[in-house]
Amino acid sequence: xxxxxxxxxxxxxxxxxxxxxxxxxxxxxxxxxxxxxxxxxxxxxxxxxxxxxxxxxxxxxxxxxxxxxxxxxxxxxxxxxxxxxxxxxxxxxxxxxxxxxxxxxxxxxxxxxxxxxxxxxxxxxxxxxxxxxxxxxxxxxxxxxxxxxxxxxxxxxxxxxxxxxxxxxxxxxxxxxxxxxxxxxxxxxxxxxxxxxxxxxxxxxxxxxxxxxxxxxxxxxxxxxxxxxxxxxxxxxxxxxxxxxxxxxxxxxxxxxxxxxxxxxxxxxxxxxxxxxxxxxxxxxxxxxxxxxxxxxxxxxxxxxxxxxxxxxxxxxxxxxxxxxxxxxxxxxxxxxxxxxxxxxxxxxxxxxxxxxxxxxxxxxxxxxxxxxxxxxxxxxxxx
Numbered sequence: 001x002x003x004x005x006x007x008x009x010x011x012x013x014x015x016x017x018x019x020x021x022x023x024x025x026x027x028x029x030x031x032x033x034x035x036x037x038x039x040x041x042x043x044x045x046x047x048x049x050x051x052x053x054x055x056x057x058x059x060x061x062x063x064x065x066x067x068x069x070x071x072x073x074x075x076x077x078x079x080x081x082x083x084x085x086x087x088x089x090x091x092x093x094x095x096x097x098x099x100x101x102x103x104x105x106x107x108x109x110x111x112x113x114x115x116x117x118x119x120x121x122x123x124x125x126x127x128x129x130x131x132x133x134x135x136x137x138x139x140x141x142x143x144x145x146x147x148x149x150x151x152x153x154x155x156x157x158x159x160x161x162x163x164x165x166x167x168x169x170x171x172x173x174x175x176x177x178x179x180x181x182x183x184x185x186x187x188x189x190x191x192x193x194x195x196x197x198x199x200x201x202x203x204x205x206x207x208x209x210x211x212x213x214x215x216x217x218x219x220x221x222x223x224x225x226x227x228x229x230x231x232x233x234x235x236x237x238x239x240x241x242x243x244x245x246x247x248x249x250x251x252x253x254x255x256x257x258x259x260x261x262x263x264x265x266x267x268x269x270x271x272x273x274x275x276x277x278x279x280x281x282x283x284x285x286x287x288x289x290x291x292x293x294x295x296x297x298x299x300x301x302x303x304x305x306x307x308x309x310x311x312x313x314x315x316x317x318x319x320x321x322x323x324x325x326x327x328x329x330x331x332x333x334x335x336x337x338x339x340x341x342x343x344x345x346x347x348x349x350x351x352x353x354x355x356x357x358x359x360x361x362x363x364x365x366x367x368x369x370x371x372x373x374x375x376x377x378x379x380x381x382x383x384x
Contacts, residue, residue, distance in 0.1 A: 024316035025309070036247070039083055047075035054146060066269050071147075073262040078147035081255030085158035087247035092165045095315075097328035099172035099335070100243015104180035104230035106166065109159045111184045112223035115191070117152040119217040122209075124149045132210040137274045143266065170325070172332040183226070187219045217280075224285055228292035232299065238335070241300040242311040249300070253293035260286040 051071035092098050122129050123144040133142045194215055198207050235241050263283055267273045276283045300308060311331075318327035 022313065024320065025313050028312070028316060043076065043079035043083060047072055047079050050075045050078075050147070066265070070262055070266055071145075073258050073265065074145055074147045077255045077258035077262060078151045080251045080258060081151055082154045084248045084251030084255060085155060085162075087245040087251075089158055089161055089165070091243075091245045092162065092169060094324060095169075095243075095328050096325040097170040097172070097243065097332065098162075098166050099170060099174070099328065099332050100234075100238070100241070101162075101166075102231040102234045102244075103166055103171075103174050103176045105227050106159065106162050107176050107180050107184055108223045108227035108230075110156075110163060111187050112220045112227060113152060113156040113159050115187070115216045115220040115223070117149075117156050119213050119220065120144050120149045120152045122213050129210060129213065132208070136210065138272075140272060140274055143263070170328045170332050173336055177230070180230070183223070187223065191216055191219060221280075221284055224288050228288070228295075232292065232295055235296070235299045235304070240304045240307045240311055241296065242308055242315075244296075246296070246300050249293050249296045252289050253297075256286040256289040256293065260290075 051068060051074070054071065088101070092101075123133065123142045124130075124146065130142050134140060191212070194212055198209060198212055231244060235244065260283060263276060263286075267276055315327055315331060318330055322330070
């Protein structure tokens, strides 16, 4: 029997009550609020600074005042979209797990952002491409700005980081689907063959590098139109958005709305809407991302809100006792076993006294979590 003077290395699993889970959740929420505030402050300060320093890189035809406003909006969307990649990267690293993310979504992102980076870099840096665009659009300059270029390169780099995380962290048995593989390889094949034909000197009005770039941009657009669906489907099948970082979604929605706003502002001031038709991919990307972000928000905050909170509390309790890596392994095993049985994975069931842990019985479900992994062994769900 322990006394007050005897140190305790770790609390017994039965002493990790619902109160502990809720308190850990509150602590995590406070930390999250602080991190979010810092991120927003950074985004605003960075956007103002970049808009001022690089004000001469904006669309030259815009009045100076509008150019500054457009620049601020542009850098805000760049910041929001760029920062949106970091929460998922950091969460994966902290949890040592990529469970909850759609691998199809990430692989399609690699193809999409590769195409977007090629398109933006060529439209911004290549003088021949800019001249060809101007001739095709009644003398108008390319609407691609420096923030578009930097965003595309940054997005591609972080997407590749996430792909590396998929290979080195707990994946929960998920694999890239045949559909996503075919789309990725098919996209690469199409643009490669097109480029080879142009380089070989094949004649024809469509065999030029500007039209090739438009084809590359349509690859990005096509990928974007389908890439969001696998994540929505996984969320629905799992009955939770746990593992898919919602800061990514909220920042993505912010970036999409600001991207569309900047493009519309520039076209409205110039009274020339070829900026949208000439950079249709940017306009439709913003709209598409906003629509699916609304779907994710509804899934997270409406459809699966209670289960998300239960899973978060359970993860925090497991991480407190076992660390992030083992907690992710336990939860992944539970989810895989539950999926094989056709039932949701066992989670903490709130009641007045305890968090459902090893050996605890849920009176509402009539099920007990036997050998939850807190005491060793693999988790299983046993009927009583």
